[in-house]
Amino acid sequence: xxxxxxxxxxxxxxxxxxxxxxxxxxxxxxxxxxxxxxxxxxxxxxxxxxxxxxxxxxxxxxxxxxxxxxxxxxxxxxxxxxxxxxxxxxxxxxxxxxxxxxxxxxxxxxxxxxxxxxxxxxxxxxxxxxxxxxxxxxxxxxxxxxxxxxxxxxxxxxxxxxxxxxxxxxxxxxxxxxxxxxxxxxxxxxxxxxxxxxxxxxxxxxxxxxxxxxxx
Ligand code: SF4
Numbered sequence: 001x002x003x004x005x006x007x008x009x010x011x012x013x014x015x016x017x018x019x020x021x022x023x024x025x026x027x028x029x030x031x032x033x034x035x036x037x038x039x040x041x042x043x044x045x046x047x048x049x050x051x052x053x054x055x056x057x058x059x060x061x062x063x064x065x066x067x068x069x070x071x072x073x074x075x076x077x078x079x080x081x082x083x084x085x086x087x088x089x090x091x092x093x094x095x096x097x098x099x100x101x102x103x104x105x106x107x108x109x110x111x112x113x114x115x116x117x118x119x120x121x122x123x124x125x126x127x128x129x130x131x132x133x134x135x136x137x138x139x140x141x142x143x144x145x146x147x148x149x150x151x152x153x154x155x156x157x158x159x160x161x162x163x164x165x166x167x168x169x170x171x172x173x174x175x176x177x178x179x180x181x182x183x184x185x186x187x188x189x190x191x192x193x194x195x196x197x198x199x200x201x202x203x204x205x206x207x208x209x210x211x212x213x214x215x216x
Pocket of ligand 1: 147148186188193195203205
């Protein structure tokens, strides 16, 4: 499978995971932004434990700015960079209240002006909330796309540049959400489920492993 087949791959993944959605816990788009923000260098599981406890009480930006920063730090101290995250969540909530009347802006430019909201955060947020044609290429996505020879690249950044231009609103087929499920539960770094994978015939990794076994 080569680069031109990425929309086909996206469509197939959508068939595999027709109900794909983020595994982060949230009840509204503001909470999703906070959850993504907290998930930097942390697992969805760690973030969900915190959010299931506190999102019942912290529903809108104003709820957070009514707290002391130290209280936020205490709430989220089981995720990495909690000191930085708490300060930046507090600042972000202030900006949302003052500049956006507690609404969440919906462009990458506006979102990335918020503290601690990187381009990754903005893309993931828009992909989940609006099904926008964005994915974020981390090491996992980079691994999968190279295994399938959808790209032939050396770094996630290079992969991102190559594949982002392939998508339109019409052809990306929820790719962000389905890709996460694909690398998390099917094409893992170790022991991917090649025997039951419908992409095996096209997969560079599978061919390599298969040939290696033939020579044993
Ligand atoms: S065949 Fe194996 S390595 Fe290739 S995409 Fe499928 S699960 Fe991943």
